Amino acid sequence: MLQEFPFSSLPQLAHVDLSVNELYGIIPPQIGHLSKLIYLDLQINLLSGKIPPEIGLLTNLTTLHLSENKLNGSIPRDMCQLRLLEELALHMNRLDDSIPSCLGNLTNLFWLSLYNNSLSGSIPREIGKLSNLVELDLDTNHLTGSIPSTLGYLKKLTVLHIFDNQLSGPIPEEIGNLESLWDLSLKTNNLSGPIPASLGHLGNIEFLHLYQNQLSGSIPEDLGNLSSLVDLELSENQLNVVLFCGLIIMLFSFRTRKRGSVTGSNMNNEELLSISIFDGKTMLREIIEATKNFDSLYCIGEGRFGRVYKAELLSGDTVAVKKFHSLPHDEMADQKEFLNEIRVLTEVKHRNVVKLYGFCSHVRHTFLVYEYLPRGSLATILCNDEAAKEFGWDKRLTVIKGAAYACTTCTMSANHQLFIETYQARMFCWTQNMKLMFRILAQLSFST
Template sequence: MQYSSLTSNLLKGPIPQEICDLANLTSLYLSQNKLTGSIPSCIGSLSKLQYLSLASNLLKGSIPKEIGKLFDLSNLNLSFNQLSGPIPILSATHLYIVDAGNGCQKIFPDPFEGNSDLSPYMCPTPVTKKANSSRIPYHFKIFLPIAILFTISILGCLLFSRFKLKNNHVNVQPTKNGDLCSIWNYDGKIAYEDIVAATEDFDFRYCIGVGGYGSVYKAELPCGKVVALKKLHHLEAENPTFDRSFRNEIKFLSEIRHRNIVKLHGFCLHRRSMFLIYEYMEKGSLFCNLRDEVNAVEMDWTKRVEIIKGIAHALSYLHHDCCPPIVHRDISSNNVLLNSSFEAFVADFGTARMLDLDSSYRTIIVGTCGCVAPELAYTMIVTEKCDVYSFGVVALEILMGKHPEEMLSWLSSPTSLVNMKLIDVLDNRLPLPTSQLVTQNLVHVATLAFACLNPQPKSRPTMKEVCEEFLSRHTSLGIPLRMISLLQLMNREMHIGGKTKTCGV
C-alpha cells in the first residue's frame, strides 16, 4: 500500500503500531478524527513517506524525533492536537509545510497551531568546512580561467540556438510526455514556470486546503485571473498511456458547465507534478464555513436551504444531463465550495475518475467516511444512489451545523427518534425561523434528506426527483415546528407538494 486516506472517519483510540509495517507508504491522512494517545515513533521508519497529516485529533505527548528522519517528507500537518514539548529538527530537504485544519482561519497557516505547549526548535548551526590550507597547484591557475571561458562560450551558443528555435516554432505543440499546460478559457498556453512563479514554488502561504487527492493553492495567473490550483499527489506523468487518457478525460470534464459546479479551466501535466486548474471560490469549503462561528451565523436558514438546493441541482446535472453520466463518488462538505454570496458549487466531481482511468466502479471505492453509502461495504459498486445518500448526509450537516454522526446511527433503530423533535437538532447558533415559508422549506429539506438516507438504495429518490420536489408547491404544515418529530420526517408524514408522497424508484 502506498496511499491511505482515512480523513473524517470518526476513528477513536490510539494510532495502531501496525501502520508502521506499511514500508511503501507515501501518503498518510488521518486528520479530523478522534485519535488519542501519542504519535508512534515508528512512523519515522516509513522512509518513503511524503505526505503526513494528523491534524484535528486528540493526540498528546511530544512529537517523536524520528519524524525528523523522514527525508522525503514534503507535507506535514500536526495542527489542532494537544501536543507538547519541543518541535524536532526536520531533515527533509523538500519540505513545504501545509496546514489543512488551520486553512479555515488564516491565510498563513502554522502546521503546529493548536498545540499550545509546543516549543519551537532551534535551527542547527551550519557546519562550516575548514578551509584547505594547501596551495592551489600552479597549472590550475593557468588552465582554470581558460576552461571557464570555454564553458561560458558553449553555454551562450546553446542558449542563443534555443531562443532562435523557440521564436521560429512558437506554435509547435510539445511532444515530450509531461510538458503540456493548457487553459482552454484563456488565450495561449500557460507554462509550468508561470504556475511555479504564481505560488512561489508552492510556498505554504498560498495553500488554502489539503484533500485526499492533493493540495490546493491560490494563484494569480499572468493574465490577472485568480484560480485554484490542485496539485495532485498521484504521479503518473511519466506514463505515456496515462498521459493520453488523462488528457482525454480532463478535456471531457472541462466541457461540463453548470451554475453550481466549480469550473475546471484546464490542467498542467508535467514531469514533476500534475495540476488541475479550477475557478477560485472566495469563501472556501462548506465544511470550514459551518465551523466558523461568524460565517455560520451569516449563513441563515434561507441561505442554507439555497445551498442544499444548489448541491442537488449540480448532482442532478451530473447524473441525468451528462453523457455518459458522472458519479461524483465523494460528496461531502469539504467538496462543496462557496462564493462570496454563499452560493454552493460542487467541486472534485471527476478527480477519482481521472486518476483511476484503468479501474471500474466496482474496484474503486472512494469517499469521505461518514458520508459513504452503507451498501458499499458489501456491494463494492459505486452508483448514483451512493451520491444520493451522501447528499442526504450533507443536507443534514447543513441543517445541524455539524456532522450528523449520531443521527446516522439512530436511523438503524427509528424508534429512538420518536421523542426527538426537529428543533432539537437544528443548528442552535441560528434563531428558529419565524417565517412560515422558511419553516416549510426547512421541513421540506429535512424530509428529503431522510428520504435520501434510506438504507435501501432502490428506495432512495434520484437527484432529479429531489430537484422536482424542490420545485413543487408546499401546503401548510398543519402543526407547529416545535411539534414535528424526526420520526414523522423519516416516515414522510408531513405534506409535501400538496400531498403525502414517497420518492423512490
C-alpha cells in the first residue's frame, strides 16, 4: 500500500517513480509533505479513491503522472497551484465532474492528458492560455458544448484529440491557426456545420479524422493543399459531395518523410501516388483510360471476387487496380459496412504488406487501388520447375520470415477486427528488388 511509504521521513526527496507496480489503496494526504518533489510518477497501478487536495502543496512539481489507475472523483482545483508543471497525465482513470478552468494557469504545461475518464461539462476556454502545450488529449469522456475557439491560440500544439465525446456546434475556424498540428481527431461527436476552409492551412497535418459527426456542406478545396496528409477520414457525416452516387476516394498521400510535394514518376520506398477526393473524377477517368475501360489486355490476374489490372498513369506511376465483379444490388447496399472494411484495410501498415492507395465506389465500377508489384506472385515461381530450382534455401528462408511478419501484422492489426481465413502462395508477391509482399485483396472476414 502507498500509505506505508515514509513520506514524512524523506523531506529532501525530489524524484519518485513507483510506476508499473501493484500499489493499491488511496494516495495518502501525507504526500503533501514532499515539498521539494519535482517528479512524481504513480501511473499503471491499482490506486483508488480521490486525488488528495494536498497534492497542490507540491509547488516544485514539473511532472505528475497518475494515469492508468482507478482514481475517482473530480480533479482537485488545488492542482492549479502547480505553476511549474510541464506534464500532467491523469488519463485512464474514473475521474468525473468538469475540467477545472484554472488549469489554464499552468502555462508551462506541454502535455495535458485527461482521456478515457468520465469528465463532463464543457472544455474550458482557459485551456487556450496554455501557450506551450504540445499535446492535448481530452478524448473518450462525456464532454459537451462547443469546441472553444481559444484553442486556436495553441500555436505549438502538435496533437489535438477530442474524439469520442458529445461535443456539438461547428468546428472553429481558429483551429486552422494551429500550424504545428500533425494529428487532429474530432471524430465521434455531434459536430455540425461545414468543414472550415481554414483547415487547409494545417501544412503539417498527417492525420485528420472528422468521421461520425453531423458535418454538412461540401469538402473545401483548400484541403487539397495538405501535402503532408496521410489519413483523411470524413465518413458518416452529411457531406453533400460526390460520394455514393459518384466516386468515393479516401485521401492517402504516401510520401517520404521529406517535406514537400510528391514527385510523380518515382514510387520507391514511401514516395508514392497521392489520390484525393478533389481530382476523384479525373483519377477515375485516367484509370479507365489507362486500362481501356478494363480491357482484358491489361488484366494481370483474376480471382473469385474480381480481376486485377495494370494501369500506367499519366504521371508515369504504375498501380494495380483490383476491380470487383458486379454484385447484386442488395449485396452492395450497405455502404457503411464497405467503408468500415476499407478503414480496417488502411490500418494495416507494414513493410511486407502491399499498400492500399485508395478506393472507388461508383455506380459502374467498384475497385481498390494498390501498389503494383512487377514480379508476380510466389505461386508463379513455385509452379515453374526452372524458376523453383533457382529459388534457393536462402531465398526460401527470407520468404518464410517475410510471410510470418506480414501474417502476424494482419492477424493482430486493427484492434483484432481483421482475420485472414487462408494463406495461399498467390497472396504473396515480389517487388522489383525481390522483397516479399503480402497481398490483402478479398481474402478477408470481419468481426461484427
